[in-house]
Amino acid sequence: LFVCNTGHQSLHNSVDEALLLKRKAEEVQFELNGRCIYLVGMMGSGKSTVGKILAEVLGYSYFDSDSLVEQAVGMPSVAQIFKVHSEAFFRDSESSVLRDLSSMHRLVVATGGGAVIRPVNWRYMKKGLSIMLDVPLDALAKRIAQVGTASRPLLDQPSADPYTAAFTKLSVLAEQRGDAYANADVRVSLEELAAKKGHDDVSQLTPTDIAVENFP
Numbered sequence: 001l002f003v004c005n006t007g008h009q010s011l012h013n014s015v016d017e018a019l020l021l022k023r024k025a026e027e028v029q030f031e032l033n034g035r036c037i038y039l040v041g042m043m044g045s046g047k048s049t050v051g052k053i054l055a056e057v058l059g060y061s062y063f064d065s066d067s068l069v070e071q072a073v074g075m076p077s078v079a080q081i082f083k084v085h086s087e088a089f090f091r092d093s094e095s096s097v098l099r100d101l102s103s104m105h106r107l108v109v110a111t112g113g114g115a116v117i118r119p120v121n122w123r124y125m126k127k128g129l130s131i132m133l134d135v136p137l138d139a140l141a142k143r144i145a146q147v148g149t150a151s152r153p154l155l156d157q158p159s160a161d162p163y164t165a166a167f168t169k170l171s172v173l174a175e176q177r178g179d180a181y182a183n184a185d186v187r188v189s190l191e192e193l194a195a196k197k198g199h200d201d202v203s204q205l206t207p208t209d210i211a212v213e214n215f216p
């Protein structure tokens with residue numbers, strides 16, 4: 001019943017896993033009391049992927065702040081907005097999108113990885129529950145290398161191979177943004193979750209495993 005598919009890939013391993021997620025969602029509904037969930041974390045941490053699962057299981061609406069910025073600006077991609085305008089222009093639009101969302105209820109918002117750097121965005125996100133997806137850098141770089149860096153302008157360096165380009169830049173950003181991510185109400189560490197489940201690698205965790213952990 002709760003098995004959702006993103007195209008060809010099934011997100012849940014089993015019916016059991018889907019039911020566990022549903023039960024956890026029911027438990028947390030009362031405490032959430034309609035407050036929004038904001039997913040924060042580095043590029044590639046799974047905010048958009050996990051956000052869709054959380055929204056479905058909670059009966060919340062799902063929004064990706066990057067898509068809302070694209071709509072507001074009237075351009076088809078974040079990459080183009082960075083190129084034609086600037087990162088600062090993108091950040092202004094991102095803040096105005098988050099401000100608008102913060103007056104609403106029952107939303108799961110997948111933010112962009114850099115939304116945490118502006119203190120004003122935390123004023124908006126603190127109206128809801130913020131959850132940080134903490135994923136090791138090499139796993140982030142592997143995921144991003146698989147899809148390519150073209151859609152993530154901060155990682156897009158045509159000279160380097162995608163894994164190295166992503167890993168190098170993500171290391172710098174992680175260092176710069178560490179304190180900002182620490183503002184989140186809840187932190188979900190994939191390393192800790194993998195260890196708890198007896199996996200040797202975080203890549204063995206499904207998006208549903210991770211979504212279940214989002215319920216404090």
Ligand SMILES: Nc1ncnc2c1ncn2[C@@H]1O[C@H](COP(=O)(O)OP(=O)(O)O)[C@@H](O)[C@H]1O
Nearest residue numbers: 042043044045046047048049143147205206207
């Ligand atoms: N648990 C997971 N295991 C493997 N790949 C994942 C997982 N979660 C997300 N991905 C993949 O990693 C990439 C980045 O995920 P995405 O949800 O777009 O992250 P974000 O929105 O945080 O940048 C996507 O290609 C997605 O399919």
Ligand SMILES: O=C(O)C1=C[C@@H](OP(=O)(O)O)[C@@H](O)[C@H](O)C1
Nearest residue numbers: 042043044078112113114152153
């Ligand atoms: O970390 C960042 O500064 C960014 C992350 C991106 O979103 P994702 O985290 O969904 O890739 C997007 O907002 C933009 O490319 C900038």
Ligand SMILES: [Mg+2]
Nearest residue numbers: 047048110111
């Ligand atoms: Mg995203």
